[in-house]
Amino acid sequence: MNVLDISQAQVERQVSQMVEAVMAVIAGYGLSVIGAILILIFGWLAAGWMSNGIMRAFGKSPRVDQTLVTFAASTARYAVLTFTIIAVLSSVGVQTTSFVAVLGALGLAVGLALQGTLNHVASGVLLIMFRPFKVGDAIEAAGVSGVVKAITLFTTEIATADNVKVIVPNGTVWGGTIRNLTAHPTRAVTIDIPIAHANDIDRALSLAVAELASDARLLKEPAPGAAVARVTDASVTVSAVGWVKTADLAPAKADLSKAIKARFDREGIAPPAATPRPA
Numbered sequence: 652m653n654v655l656d657i658s659q660a661q662v663e664r665q666v667s668q669m670v671e672a673v674m675a676v677i678a679g680y681g682l683s684v685i686g687a688i689l690i691l692i693f694g695w696l697a698a699g700w701m702s703n704g705i706m707r708a709f710g711k712s713p714r715v716d717q718t719l720v721t722f723a724a725s726t727a728r729y730a731v732l733t734f735t736i737i738a739v740l741s742s743v744g745v746q747t748t749s750f751v752a753v754l755g756a757l758g759l760a761v762g763l764a765l766q767g768t769l770n771h772v773a774s775g776v777l778l779i780m781f782r783p784f785k786v787g788d789a790i791e792a793a794g795v796s797g798v799v800k801a802i803t804l805f806t807t808e809i810a811t812a813d814n815v816k817v818i819v820p821n822g823t824v825w826g827g828t829i830r831n832l833t834a835h836p837t838r839a840v841t842i843d844i845p846i847a848h849a850n851d852i853d854r855a856l857s858l859a860v861a862e863l864a865s866d867a868r869l870l871k872e873p874a875p876g877a878a879v880a881r882v883t884d885a886s887v888t889v890s891a892v893g894w895v896k897t898a899d900l901a902p903a904k905a906d907l908s909k910a911i912k913a914r915f916d917r918e919g920i921a922p923p924a925a926t927p928r929p930a
Contacts, residue, residue, distance in 0.1 A: 687742045694735025702728040717786035718802050722779050725803035771805045774825035778802055784831045791830040793823040837870065838900045840893050842908050845886035847921040852879065852887060855920050859891040862911045868903045869893040886923035 705724040779802065784790045789798050790809070797811040807824050809817045832838075846855055856877040863875035873894050880890035891911060895903045915922075 683742055687739045690738050690742055691735060694731060694738065698728045698731040698735070701731050718779065718782070718799075721786060721801040721803060722775065725805075729804055768805070770822040771820045774821035775802065775804050775806075777825055778807070778821060783829045784834070788834065789832040791832065793819045793827050795819055833897050836897055837894050838897045840895050840900055840904045840907065842891045842904065842911055843880055843888050844891070844908070844911055844915065845888045845923050846915065847923050848887055850887070850920050852889075854918075855889050855915065858914050858918055858920065859889055859911050862914045863891055863893040863907060866893075866903065866907060866910070868895050868899045870895060 702724040705727055706720060709720045709723075778784075784792075784799055786799050786801060790796070792807075792809075795809050795811065795817050797809040797815075797817065799807065800810050800816075801808040802821075804821075806818045806820055809819060811817060842859075844859070846852075856879075859877040860875055863869050863877075869875055870893070875891070875893035877889060877891040880888040882888070891907070893903075893907075914920075
């Protein structure tokens, strides 16, 4: 027998031993691994079914706040996924009691590593508890302005005025100033129009108030009014203020700005002189 035959025999023996080892592992753990994969797939699907089921069951109910619905759906999804992971570990022979003990021992390290994520979860809970806004409210928060579409365990979804979907971490929302633009049923509409110094200021104020009073959307109480907002070397700014229902704010402001300017033009209230462009 030459050296080549000996080397070939050794290779064949090693390959045979490796195949036997792989078959032994498959025989010992194959069913457990397959079961773990099936549990993982089923748990992932169940998490989606649970979340979607809550949304379908309560999403269109007028008696249930949509903020609570989206938050509950998100929480249920993550809860099912957590139990799924524990079940997968148990199916492959990992003692879950030991696993929980290890998690407890590593809790401080994990908490420090995930403090940002845990902050978002805690902030989400606080947003639900204290309710500075709800789904459907128009808000300004974390530098974003728009309508709240959903509040989940980790994030708040906002649709901007041009219908852009913005996802903001809950910690960022809760940690900053929140302006709820639709929390109250009425809002003040303020219209500032600059006029020239040569105009009769009292007459301009009266005309602005009259134009406000002529709009049916303006509330009788508080009564509309007008005042001088600021005076510069170039102009005097007339500020007209009235109160409207919150839903009427944007269209009322646009219409009244145009109407007051047209009224001033008809009544001879001159605008400021145009600033000459530099040569």
